[in-house]
Amino acid sequence: MNDFAQIPGYVSAKDEHGETTVVVDRAHVREACTYARDELGFAMLIDVVATDYLDWSAKGVSGYIGTATGRDLNMPMTQGLQASPDAKPSRFSVSYHLLALRQGAPRLRLQTWLEDGQPVDSVISVWPAADWFEREQYDLMGIRFDGHPNLARLLMEEDWEGHPLRKDYPIGGEPVRFSPEE
């Protein structure tokens, strides 16, 4: 964990399911990625993924099976426990999954949090692989990546409206024209 505290813009780190997540400040994403690549040896950007946490835990999830320490089938009370997941700091998270090509295949998830409309620095200059990864997240989730030289829609049509993977995007909400007028 000590290594990770040196990452520029470091906010917090956690270890869950054997995976390390380091949360960094939105303004320092590019520096953090450069540091992870050059100093920590994470040579490869495996994936960029954004998640929309709109209304996260708002409904309250009941009947969630398990405790913080895990599930115990012989303990009836660990089933059907009322629990709400921890609140999230902002609406969107953007996670960068990094991989180091060395013994043990260490992985790191750099994560940053942002509100709707806030941009993140593009890391295309750190890893060229970020090109389509960022375009996909822009297209489907509406995250703007500043400094991306070609931030256009990738999977949806060029004139598509909205970002389908957002939680407030209606399902089956494709606009239908009922009259010939444009």
Added chain:
Amino acid sequence: MSATLSHVGRARRWPFVGEPVYEGSRIPPRVPTVLDVPAELTESDDILQVNFGPNHPSTHGVLRLIVDLDGETVVGISAVVGYLHTGFEKNMEQKTWWKGITYPERIDYVGYQNNELVFVLAIEKMLALEVPEKATWMRMLLCELNRIHSHLVYLGTSALELGAISMFWYCFRERETILDLFELVAGQRMHTRYFQAGGIAEDIPMGFYPEARKFVDRMPVALNDYLTLLDRNKIWLERTQGVGLLSADDAIALGQTGPVLRASGVDWDLRRDSPYLAYEQVDFRVPVYTGGDVYDRYRVRMDEMAESTQIVRQCLDKLERMEGEPWISDDRKVVLPPREELHTSMESLIHHFKIVTEGYRVPAGEVYVAVESPRGESGCYVVSDGGPRPWRVHFRAPSFAALQATATCSQGTLIADLIAIVGSLDAVMGDTDR
């Protein structure tokens, strides 16, 4: 770890956009996936822009390439994807966890077992579910069969595109045998949905082992046939050797994984370097070639088929001694109760009803699981809010990453070689577009 790995794994310091990514790199400087026509050529009227696809027999689905040609030389290229985007990730958010297992198979419709596996492993990781040994070995066996199947499809279609039509029939002959094995196990030739969270859906049927043994004995002979047909075929060699070059550093910078990475000289395979299932208990070799061309990608896949056959053989040896062992976890909160219990046990009926209607609940959290699919690192990022449906599912598609290398690989090649290059990246468009 080999010496190559420590060398290429070293982080490089790359400058920012607008300059060459680093000295000696072939990655286009402005946008890594778009090859721009050089300024001195844009002035001339000789540049012909050709639109390849999305409906073109040799683009393996609906890949569209916009190619700028100077004579027959490719001077500019950009790939357009998205024609097969079907919103799997959004769909999966609306389904319960166990219903979602059918989706990943259809994302990469050639490497379906591996994609199914990665999602199931993600669920199991969040649930901290123990999987019986028999299920683990059976999963491994099917994933390796699926790898052979996928490479056969690659080999058959790639050779077909370069004129070796008979290869297609030979490859599909063995592929048919594999599909028959899948049908024997799961009742489906493709998209088997045989993996469940906790194990496999049914016990291994009688008669599977002898049939699989027949295939394992047959496959080395078949591989020899392919080598005889292709490896001394002058046309094949001239069309593939030295074509579509990708250096090790470029491959790493572009996030390449799997056979494409290994053909560029990077000794990296998740099955060995980050073992899942029971891969640390089987013997296999990771083929690595250093040419980084279409030919070496073909060689990597050929060697992998031989290695996978050996893994299947070892799985069969192990599984044949596991007769009568459980094939799925006994966790009744996640796993459907045995069919016969529904007639006699009230609790089983309730569990069955709850799992089928409401679905099981997965503790809140986020995980990323990766497996070595036939095309490279297939990853699944899952967020759960503790409910019966995933909050967010995202697939790291190896084909998506592979197609990012199109521009780098096709610099300065001839238009005819473009077909060989795109084929050698072995992208499945379902996987790319999701």
